[in-house]
Amino acid sequence: EVQVVESGGGLVQPGGSLRLSCAASGFTFSTYWMSWVRQAPGKGLEWVANIKEDGSERYYVDSVKGRFTISRDNAKNSVYLQMNSLRAEDTAVYYCARGGYCTTISCWSLWYWGRGTPVTVSS
């Protein structure tokens, strides 16, 4: 059974940092792109970042570039999101999901998702 479990969310002050973790199981982790997606209160889903199977490619939504860093440890079947210089608008539930990349001939849809971890940025 595929499982994706996020952790590390919480309350942080503006300008602060937080590191989210995502532990995956039930599939060959090292052969899949992984993504972070967030949902702010009352808003829709917003993709945040993804990382290639071997970590050699990473992409970010413009609003987090230079502040967030996605990484992975295939030995631990885990993906991480280091969030720095946090702002109130980063407040959201953060989901980890398998997939989130396409080429012109293949696509890795966001297939399996975790339950999410809430992040609140407030003083």
Next chain:
Amino acid sequence: QSVLTQPPSVSAAPGQRVTISCSGSSSNIGNHYVSWNQHLPGTVPKLLIYENNKRPSGIPDRFSGSKSGTSATLGITGLQTGDEADYYCATWDSSLSAWVFGGGTKLTVL
């Protein structure tokens, strides 16, 4: 403003059919596969359709997907009250180098 455009809401009676549209451009839908996720806030999002029209195991054939040019459509037949949720189209945008979602469509089963 989302890169992919969906209607904010749709509604229909139980047992009826509804369609949800998703409009994009050549840099996203026009050149990449489209997927659809179902999400009830507070729950785990679920993949309904991948590669334009394929259903993961366990997704009933009441759900269907199609794509034409730079637009995609999700169809749901035999509506049930349990189908009430938010539906999102998504794909890769090669100009933005980003995964993009539609703004989401709230389905109400009257």
